[in-house]
Amino acid sequence: MKQFEGFGKFLESLRGKMSLREAAHKSGLSHAYIRDLELERNRSTNEKIKPSPVTLKKLSDAYNYSYTELMEKAGYLEKEDVHAINEQELVPMSDTLFIEVSTKEITYHTRIGKVSRSVNSLLDFSHFLDKLEEQGFKKMDTDLFVNLNHVQKYIEKEGKLYFDPLGVSKFVVIAAIRQKKYHDLIIRSVARNTGMGLEFQYDRNSATDSLFQSLKRPI
Incomplete structure (x- = not known):
C-alpha cells in the first residue's frame, strides 16, 4: 500500500490556519515533528519519514478529521477495504x-x-x-x-x-x-x-x- 503523493501538503492543509504550536498542543506531538511530517522528511537527517498509525490518530483528533480516511491516504488501508467489516x-x-x-x-x-x-x-x-x-x-x-x-x-x-x-x-x-x-x-x-x-x-x-x-x- 502506497502513501498518496502530496500527503505532507495534505496534512498541512488540514492544519489550516492553526499554528504549529497549537497543533502540537492539541495532538501531543512536537511542533518540529509535525512540520517534518508536512515536509515528508526529517530535517535533521534529510531522510524521508512516514507517520505511524498512532501518530495519525493523534492528528485525526487534533484536526477533527476521519482517522480511517487519514489511514487510507497514508497508505495503511486500501480504499476498497473500508467497508469490509461485518x-x-x-x-x-x-x-x-x-x-x-x-x-x-x-x-x-x-x-x-x-x-x-x-x-x-x-x-x-x-x-x-x-x-x-x-x-x-x-x-x-x-x-x-x-x-x-x-x-x-x-x-x-x-x-x-x-x-x-x-x-x-x-x-x-x-x-x-x-x-x-x-x-x-x-x-x-x-x-x-x-x-x-x-x-x-x-x-x-x-x-x-x-x-x-x-x-x-x-x-
Missing part, C-alpha cells in the same frame, strides 16, 4: 456506559460487567473509532470514550461522571482538558438523561454551594 461482529453499544481502548484491545463496560475484544486489524480499529461519535460517545481521556446518553451525575470539582443519579455505582474520571471542552454538553446530557431541566441542574449546584458556605460561617 457490523454484526461489533459488540452492541446501546447499553455500553464507557469504552477503554488500546491498539490491541477494546473493552466495553456495561452496568453488569465488561466485555473485551481483540483489535484484529488497523482497519477494524480505525473504523471503530470513527463510529463512536455517531453512537453518542465522546473522548474523555487518551484511552477513554464515554457514552453521554448514560451519564446521570456530574461532579465537576472531581471530574467524575456517574451512571446513576445518586452517584453510588460505576464512575469514570475524565481529563481536565476534556472536562473544560465538554462541560456544557455534560450538563445538558445529565439534564436530559435524568428528566430534570437545566435550571434544576444549575440550581442544585448553586444550592449545594450555598449550603457549604453557610456551614463554614461562624455562628
Whole structure:
C-alpha cells in the first residue's frame, strides 16, 4: 500500500490556519515533528519519514478529521477495504456506559460487567473509532470514550461522571482538558438523561454551594 503523493501538503492543509504550536498542543506531538511530517522528511537527517498509525490518530483528533480516511491516504488501508467489516461482529453499544481502548484491545463496560475484544486489524480499529461519535460517545481521556446518553451525575470539582443519579455505582474520571471542552454538553446530557431541566441542574449546584458556605460561617 502506497502513501498518496502530496500527503505532507495534505496534512498541512488540514492544519489550516492553526499554528504549529497549537497543533502540537492539541495532538501531543512536537511542533518540529509535525512540520517534518508536512515536509515528508526529517530535517535533521534529510531522510524521508512516514507517520505511524498512532501518530495519525493523534492528528485525526487534533484536526477533527476521519482517522480511517487519514489511514487510507497514508497508505495503511486500501480504499476498497473500508467497508469490509461485518457490523454484526461489533459488540452492541446501546447499553455500553464507557469504552477503554488500546491498539490491541477494546473493552466495553456495561452496568453488569465488561466485555473485551481483540483489535484484529488497523482497519477494524480505525473504523471503530470513527463510529463512536455517531453512537453518542465522546473522548474523555487518551484511552477513554464515554457514552453521554448514560451519564446521570456530574461532579465537576472531581471530574467524575456517574451512571446513576445518586452517584453510588460505576464512575469514570475524565481529563481536565476534556472536562473544560465538554462541560456544557455534560450538563445538558445529565439534564436530559435524568428528566430534570437545566435550571434544576444549575440550581442544585448553586444550592449545594450555598449550603457549604453557610456551614463554614461562624455562628
